[in-house]
Amino acid sequence: MIEIENVRKSFGELEVLKGINLTVDKGEVLTVIGGSGSGKSTLLTCINGLEPIDAGRIVIDGTDVHAKSTNLNKLRQKVGIVFQQWNAFPHLTVLENVMLAPRKVLGLSKAEAEAIAVRQLTHVGLAEKLSVYPNRMSGGQQQRMAIARALAMSPEYMLFDEVTSALDPMLVGEVLDTLRMLASEGMTMICVTHEMKFAREVSDRVAFFHQGVMAEIAPPEQLFDAPQHAETKKFLAATH
Amino acid sequence: MFSYTFQWKQALKALPQMLDGALVTLQIALLSMAIGLVIAIILTLFRMSGNRILSGFATAWVEIARNTPALFQIYMAHFGLGSFGIHLSPFTSLLVGIVFNNAGYLAENFRGALKAIPDTQTRAGRSLGMSSLQAFRLIVMPQMLRIAFLPVTNQMVWAILMTSLGVTVGMNTDLTGVTQDLNARSFRTFEFFAIAAVIYYVIAKAVTLAARAFASRMFRY
Numbered sequence: 001m002i003e004i005e006n007v008r009k010s011f012g013e014l015e016v017l018k019g020i021n022l023t024v025d026k027g028e029v030l031t032v033i034g035g036s037g038s039g040k041s042t043l044l045t046c047i048n049g050l051e052p053i054d055a056g057r058i059v060i061d062g063t064d065v066h067a068k069s070t071n072l073n074k075l076r077q078k079v080g081i082v083f084q085q086w087n088a089f090p091h092l093t094v095l096e097n098v099m100l101a102p103r104k105v106l107g108l109s110k111a112e113a114e115a116i117a118v119r120q121l122t123h124v125g126l127a128e129k130l131s132v133y134p135n136r137m138s139g140g141q142q143q144r145m146a147i148a149r150a151l152a153m154s155p156e157y158m159l160f161d162e163v164t165s166a167l168d169p170m171l172v173g174e175v176l177d178t179l180r181m182l183a184s185e186g187m188t189m190i191c192v193t194h195e196m197k198f199a200r201e202v203s204d205r206v207a208f209f210h211q212g213v214m215a216e217i218a219p220p221e222q223l224f225d226a227p228q229h230a231e232t233k234k235f236l237a238a239t240h
Numbered sequence: 241m242f243s244y245t246f247q248w249k250q251a252l253k254a255l256p257q258m259l260d261g262a263l264v265t266l267q268i269a270l271l272s273m274a275i276g277l278v279i280a281i282i283l284t285l286f287r288m289s290g291n292r293i294l295s296g297f298a299t300a301w302v303e304i305a306r307n308t309p310a311l312f313q314i315y316m317a318h319f320g321l322g323s324f325g326i327h328l329s330p331f332t333s334l335l336v337g338i339v340f341n342n343a344g345y346l347a348e349n350f351r352g353a354l355k356a357i358p359d360t361q362t363r364a365g366r367s368l369g370m371s372s373l374q375a376f377r378l379i380v381m382p383q384m385l386r387i388a389f390l391p392v393t394n395q396m397v398w399a400i401l402m403t404s405l406g407v408t409v410g411m412n413t414d415l416t417g418v419t420q421d422l423n424a425r426s427f428r429t430f431e432f433f434a435i436a437a438v439i440y441y442v443i444a445k446a447v448t449l450a451a452r453a454f455a456s457r458m459f460r461y
């Protein structure tokens with residue numbers, strides 16, 4: 001369970017998160033929508049401790065993410081994140097990209113790490129690409145590799161930050177299919193996305209962010225078909 | 241003035257001796273590169289650390305190494321440290337001087353290379369649970385070494401040529417040292433130094449070509 005309690009975060013003068021309260025249960029798929037600069041990415045990077053917070057708490061399965069005593073490297077094995085830019089490691093093959101962290105962070109043997117990597121890459125449809133270097137693949141393939149790379153750590157939670165936004169429209173579908181598959185397998189996920197159709201389809205709940213505030217959160221039917229908040233209505237009108 | 245007669249035969253007899261010297265030269269150059277690379281990586285980490293003292297130390301090293309004559313750096317290792325009671329052999333002084341120079345230049349090359357590697361690479365590593373040192377070692381450093389490969393090769397050639405400065409601190413077993421001794425005994429200056437120059441050239445070229453072959457095998461992406 002991810003518990004976010006009254007989280008505040010500023011970059012200099014700019015307050016980006018203005019007291020966020022949110023709980024994500026095990027097995028839940030939450031999508032986060034909202035305008036540019038509303039703090040969606042910042043929230044994800046705060047959840048896995050890549051960014052510090054100024055006030056409030058984020059607790060994952062009882063561990064306070066931002067407590068001094070928390071081993072963030074350990075925590076991040078449990079909370080995978082995939083970014084808009086997939087950040088393939090260019091000097092490693094696809095297989096090596098996925099094997100690296102299981103070997104060096106989890107300390108698995110080469111054979112164990114390889115077995116996991118092959119399984120995850122097969123899962124995302126890249127079984128044919130094991131020995132290819134990332135720069136020889138399309139953006140969609142690289143993004144699926146990044147997803148496999150995160151999954152190879154056997155995370156219990158996955159955070160996705162607009163993982164289709166940098167892709168050619170043609171390639172969006174294959175990545176969304178991968179996310180759908182994960183959702184159907186029961187992965188606990190927080191997906192920041194601009195893909196409204198996808199959000200409606202996979203989400204248990206949808207959260208709408210506006211200027212650092214979570215203006216509204218509801219099951220997709222309600223949020224999309226009967227939004228309560230004026231800003232949600234405006235946003236949805238603009239994106240439809 | 242033009243009465244000098246070439247005596248190549250006599251000079252060439254000393255070739256085996258000179259080749260032995262060349263081996264010492266190569267040995268110092270390789271050793272100085274290996275140690276220099278390790279120190280350069282440490283200096284790079286110091287500069288990235290955000291710690292004032294560490295990054296100040298590294299910056300000072302880089303500045304001094306790159307903006308003072310290599311000869312002085314070797315002198316300092318020999319006579320300079322000697323004034324403080326630290327007496328290094330000519331071999332060690334030469335090695336220390338060149339290591340100092342190599343590390344400074346290489347660290348600067350690495351800094352340039354790092355600019356080409358986006359922070360998001362480190363971030364991706366960290367988000368997989370790597371420590372910052374792991375992310376550097378496993379993700380950033382291999383890319384950095386690749387980008388800086390050409391300047392590193394150039395520094396290797398420069399290190400080979402710098403070894404010739406060893407004569408100034410009494411080095412007499414490397415190629416220049418041996419050549420100097422032969423010259424002092426026979427005064428066949430032109431012949432000996434011409435042969436030595438050819439040997440330096442061949443070593444430098446061979447190293448460059450070997451580096452290129454290594455790169456094309458290593459860097460397949």
Ligand SMILES: Nc1ncnc2c1ncn2[C@@H]1O[C@H](COP(=O)(O)OP(=O)(O)OP(=O)(O)O)[C@@H](O)[C@H]1O
Nearest residue numbers: 011014016034035036037038039040041042043162
């Ligand atoms: N590292 C940073 N330093 C300074 N300002 C930042 C930093 N990261 C984000 N910001 C600012 O914080 C605000 C929120 O950014 P964030 O990336 O969380 O928005 P977002 O909702 O993800 O937007 P988008 O849909 O464009 O990705 C923006 O105004 C952004 O410019």
Ligand SMILES: [Mg+2]
Nearest residue numbers: 040041042162
């Ligand atoms: Mg964002």
